[in-house]
Amino acid sequence: MENQFVIYNTLTRKKEVFKPLIPGYVGMYVCGPTVYGNAHLGHARPAITFDLLFRYLKFLKYKVRYVRNITDVGHLVADADEGEDKVAKKAKLEMLEPMEVVQMYTHDYHKNMDLLNVQPPSIEPRASGHIIEQIETVQKILDSGYAYESNGSIYFSVQKFAENNEYGQLSGRKIEDLISNTRELDGQDEKNSPLDFAIWKKAQAEHIMRWPSPWSDGFPGWHLECSAMSTKYLGKQFDIHGGGMDLTFPHHEAEMAQSKAANGKPSVQYWMHNNMITLDGQKMGKSLGNAISLDQFFSGEHPLLEKAYSPMTIRFFMLQAHYRSTLDFSNSALQAAEKGYARLMKAMETLEKLPVSENSSVDIHALQDKVLAAMNDDLNSPIALAHLFDAVKMINSIHDKTETISSKDYQYIKSFLHTFLYDVLGFQKSIGDASSGQEVFNDVVDLLLNLRIEAKANKDWATADKIRNELTSLGFEIKDTKDGFEWELK
RNA sequence: GGUCUCUUGGCCGAGUGGCUAGGCAGUGGUCUGCAAAACCAUGUACGGCGGUUCGAAUCCGCCAGAGACCUCCA
Numbered sequence: 001m002e003n004q005f006v007i008y009n010t011l012t013r014k015k016e017v018f019k020p021l022i023p024g025y026v027g028m029y030v031c032g033p034t035v036y037g038n039a040h041l042g043h044a045r046p047a048i049t050f051d052l053l054f055r056y057l058k059f060l061k062y063k064v065r066y067v068r069n070i071t072d073v074g075h076l077v078a079d080a081d082e083g084e085d086k087v088a089k090k091a092k093l094e095m096l097e098p099m100e101v102v103q104m105y106t107h108d109y110h111k112n113m114d115l116l117n118v119q120p121p122s123i124e125p126r127a128s129g130h131i132i133e134q135i136e137t138v139q140k141i142l143d144s145g146y147a148y149e150s151n152g153s154i155y156f157s158v159q160k161f162a163e164n165n166e167y168g169q170l171s172g173r174k175i176e177d178l179i180s181n182t183r184e185l186d187g188q189d190e191k192n193s194p195l196d197f198a199i200w201k202k203a204q205a206e207h208i209m210r211w212p213s214p215w216s217d218g219f220p221g222w223h224l225e226c227s228a229m230s231t232k233y234l235g236k237q238f239d240i241h242g243g244g245m246d247l248t249f250p251h252h253e254a255e256m257a258q259s260k261a262a263n264g265k266p267s268v269q270y271w272m273h274n275n276m277i278t279l280d281g282q283k284m285g286k287s288l289g290n291a292i293s294l295d296q297f298f299s300g301e302h303p304l305l306e307k308a309y310s311p312m313t314i315r316f317f318m319l320q321a322h323y324r325s326t327l328d329f330s331n332s333a334l335q336a337a338e339k340g341y342a343r344l345m346k347a348m349e350t351l352e353k354l355p356v357s358e359n360s361s362v363d364i365h366a367l368q369d370k371v372l373a374a375m376n377d378d379l380n381s382p383i384a385l386a387h388l389f390d391a392v393k394m395i396n397s398i399h400d401k402t403e404t405i406s407s408k409d410y411q412y413i414k415s416f417l418h419t420f421l422y423d424v425l426g427f428q429k430s431i432g433d434a435s436s437g438q439e440v441f442n443d444v445v446d447l448l449l450n451l452r453i454e455a456k457a458n459k460d461w462a463t464a465d466k467i468r469n470e471l472t473s474l475g476f477e478i479k480d481t482k483d484g485f486e487w488e489l490k
Numbered sequence: 491g492g493u494c495u496c497u498u499g500g501c502c503g504a505g506u507g508g509c510u511a512g513g514c515a516g517u518g519g520u521c522u523g524c525a526a527a528a529c530c531a532u533g534u535a536c537g538g539c540g541g542u543u544c545g546a547a548u549c550c551g552c553c554a555g556a557g558a559c560c561u562c563c564a
Contacts, residue, residue, distance in 0.1 A: 244564030
C-alpha cells in the first residue's frame with residue numbers, strides 16, 4: 001500500500017503530497033520568536049508543531065536542514081517614548097542595552113524549549129547577525145526595480161510587483177481590497193502607496209539599534225530578515241516554510257514578494273501555518289496582555305492556573321489537537337491531558353515487562369499502519385494518539401493475560417513504540433534521577449512497606465494502617481498489589 | 491467596514507455523505523481485610539432554519555454566535 005506524506009499547503013489551500021526539491025533532502029524555515037518578552041504558551045505551539053514535523057521527516061529518513069530564526073532587530077525601541085527628557089537624561093547604565101534584552105529572552109526561550117523537549121534547529125540565525133545579507137537583499141530588490149528610496153528609507157512597491165507577479169495569493173487577498181481597506185497611519189507620507197512596506201528604515205534619533213547602509217543609518221524592515229536568512233542557508237528555493245497563522249499577512253506575503261523580487265523565482269514550495277492558542281476563546285498574545293508564560297505554567301504561579309503543569313503535559317496537550325485548529329486553554333483541559341499522558345507513560349512502563357507467548361492475538365502491524373497513516377495525513381497527531389491509546393489497551397490486556405503476544409511481535413512493537421513516542425512525538429519519561437542517596441531512600445521505604453506486609457500477614461491491621469497512613473501523610477502514595485506493593489512520592 | 495475561518499456529547503478534541511475517534515470526568519465491574527491506585531466495560535453529540543440526496547452532523551443557502559487577519563504578534 002502506498003502511503004505518502006501529505007501536508008496542507010496554505011498557498012494552494014489544499015493537502016498536497018510532500019515531494020522535496022531534492023530527493024532525500026528537506027530544507028525548512030520557521031519563523032522563531034521576537035525576543036522581547038518571556039516565552040509563552042503561544043510560542044510553544046509553532047515550536048512543538050514544527051518540532052514534530054522536523055522529527056517526523058527524520059523518521060521518514062529525510063536529511064533535514066531546519067532553520068529557525070531569532071528576531072532581535074526591528075522592534076526594539078528605547079523605552080523612553082513621548083520624548084520624556086527626564087528619562088533620557090538618567091544615567092545610561094540604568095537602561096538596558098538592547099542586546100541585554102535580547103540575550104535575556106533568548107536564553108529564556110531556549111531554556112523553555114529544552115524543557116518541552118523541542119529539538120534545537122539545525123541553524124538558528126539572528127537577524128542582528130545578518131545585517132550585511134539583508135542590505136544585499138535590499139540592493140537586489142532595488143536592482144530588480146520593485147523598490148524605491150524615500151528619505152533614506154527603502155520601500156517595496158507592492159503595486160509594481162503585482163503588475164507581473166502574484167501578490168496576496170498566500171493570504172487570499174486582492175490588491176483592490178487591500179487598497180480600500182488600509183487604515184490611515186502616521187508616517188505613511190514617505191510611501192508611494194499605503195500597501196508598500198519598508199525593507200530598510202532610516203532610524204529616528206531615539207532608535208537605538210542602527211547600522212550604516214548605502215541609504216541611511218537605520219535598520220532592516222521586519223519581513224526582510226526571513227528572506228535574507230532563508231536564502232542564505234537554504235538557497236533561493238527550498239521546501240517548507242512554517243510559522244504561526246497570524247504571520248501569513250503581512251509578514252509571509254511580504255517575505256514571498258521580497259524573495260521573488262530578489263531571487264527571480266518563488267522561494268517556497270509548501271507554506272505551513274499553525275493555529276493559535278486561545279484563552280476564553282481569544283487569541284493568547286503578549287500584545288493582548290493575556291499570555292501566560294511557560295515559566296508560569298511550569299511553576300503554577302499565575303492567577304489563572306490552578307496548579308503547575310509539567311512541560312510534557314503541555315506538549316501532550318498540544319499534540320492532542322491538530323496543529324491547524326485553535327486550541328483553547330483551560331485548567332480542566334490541561335488536567336485531563338496530564339492524566340492521559342500519565343496513563344500513556346504508565347503503559348510504556350508496563351510494556352517493558354510483558355509476558356510473551358507462542359502466538360499473538362493482537363495485530364501490531366495494523367496498529368502501526370494506523371498510527372503512521374494518521375501522521376502521513378498532515379501530521380494528524382490527535383488521531384495518532386488515539387491509536388496509541390488503543391496500544392495502551394492492548395498492552396494492559398497482554399499484561400492481564402487476556403491477550404497474547406509472540407516474542408517476535410513483542411520486540412517489534414516495543415521498538416516501534418519507543419521510536420514513535422520518544423523520537424517522533426518527543427515525549428519523555430518523567431525525570432526521576434536515581435542518585436545513590438535516592439536508592440537508599442527507596443530501600444528504606446521498601447523496608448517500611450515490607451513491615452506492613454508482615455503486619456498484614458498477622459492480621460495486625462492497626463500497624464498496617466498506621467504505616468500506610470503515616471507514609472501517606474508524608475506525601476507517599478501506597479498501592480497494594482497482588483504480590484506486594486507499589487509506592488510513589490507525589 | 492473588508493477578507494477569511496469556526497460552532498461536535500459534562501469538559502477538551504478528531505473525523506466522515508451511510509460503518510464506536512480518543513482523552514478527562516461520570517456510571518458499572520475486577521482487584522483489595524478496608525481503602526487508594528490500576529485495569530476492564532459503558533451512555534448522552536454534531537448552533538438554528540431550509541434545500542440537494544435513497545440517506546447529512548458531513549454538500550449548498552440563509553440566520554445566529556464566536557474568532558482570526560487587515561497594525562507589532564507564534
